[in-house]
Amino acid sequence: MISGTNDKIRYVAFKLFLEKGYEATNVRDICKEVGIKASSLYFYYQSKQELFFSIYDEVWNDKIRFLESIEELRQDISPDIKLITLFKKTVEYCSNDLAKQKFLLRYHLFPPQEIIKILREKYKFWTDKESGIVSDIIQECVDKKVLRCSRSTTDYIKDYIKFINFHITEMIISNIKISSNEIYSLWFSFWNSNLLKQ
Amino acid sequence: MISGTNDKIRYVAFKLFLEKGYEATNVRDICKEVGIKASSLYFYYQSKQELFFSIYDEVWNDKIRFLESIEELRQDISPDIKLITLFKKTVEYCSNDLAKQKFLLRYHLFPPQEIIKILREKYKFWTDKESGIVSDIIQECVDKKVLRCSRSTTDYIKDYIKFINFHITEMIISNIKISSNEIYSLWFSFWNSNLLKQ
DNA sequence: GTCTATAAGAGGATAGAC
């Protein structure tokens, strides 16, 4: 899977950006682990910052493409089933690669001042995409009166995304994966108390 | 409240260590905001590292001293009331100074490699103190058969602390304070489903 | 593509004057 200098650079850089953080990770350390001299990295990337954002975008892109590729969401099934499917698949996806989610959490919670502006733009770009996916299903729920529209569609979307992120964060921090059984019990508790309440 | 050079140094350093992180915060920046030259800081602290740990310990010490000072925990009342009181008071304390809790979360989740060893020791020292406080009450619950001892005391302690930290983390990340009403509903849901389950 | 060499600057920390 990891072949070629560029792949190695990206692999090592991701690891160090996650563990040590952007500022504390230096080009020499990355290159030392890759097995090249620091100057060689500049053949692949114009700067440390470009390398970072290339990785940051890839992590987000992988996640969004996964969400968009969930077949159930395009099938003609009840939209509330779509909501729980999206929750289940998201938790499973994140469980399989907690490091990537921890990476996203790190740079969301503690953005380096040096790159904070671009980071916020990119964060908005990607979370907007995420919202779009959720938005379509929630809208379907409202249209088909599965959700009774006592609250605004926007509120439903926010609550749903907050619910998912909350449990992903829990997994990252406690480093314990949520089991399939738990997914359903968490979902029904959320569905009953938050989405259906008047 | 903030008078004297040392207080100013600690105030500014805390702010920058929280926002920019340990590595990205440099002595010159701290001193510039304080209004002194970098060399003057070394009159108060031997190193940047010493300054950091002095602040880190103070944040923890304030929290532990607050927990130890809760009167209800020393009174002769039912131990399950003590548990909910400790939860309520902790949430209130953290609500009043989310920045300090975010500081602790930052260095727990993403410890700088340069100081990781000392950080882990100190973290263990302070969380052991925290466990001690909880431990006393849980033991009282088990002794008085308020908790039915279907699980080990250690498990009860872990679950209780995890429960509290989970909600503090939620407040930090969502930046929304938990209301008094919510505290009780969260508590009873936790009490019934986690502590009393067989 | 990868190297050596090096520029240009930022960082932690110290010496010693006042």
Added chain:
DNA sequence: GTCTATCCTCTTATAGAC
């Protein structure tokens, strides 16, 4: 206590050889 001056190291990034 606070300053100026300075040391030494680390860092990003570039120039140009191979």
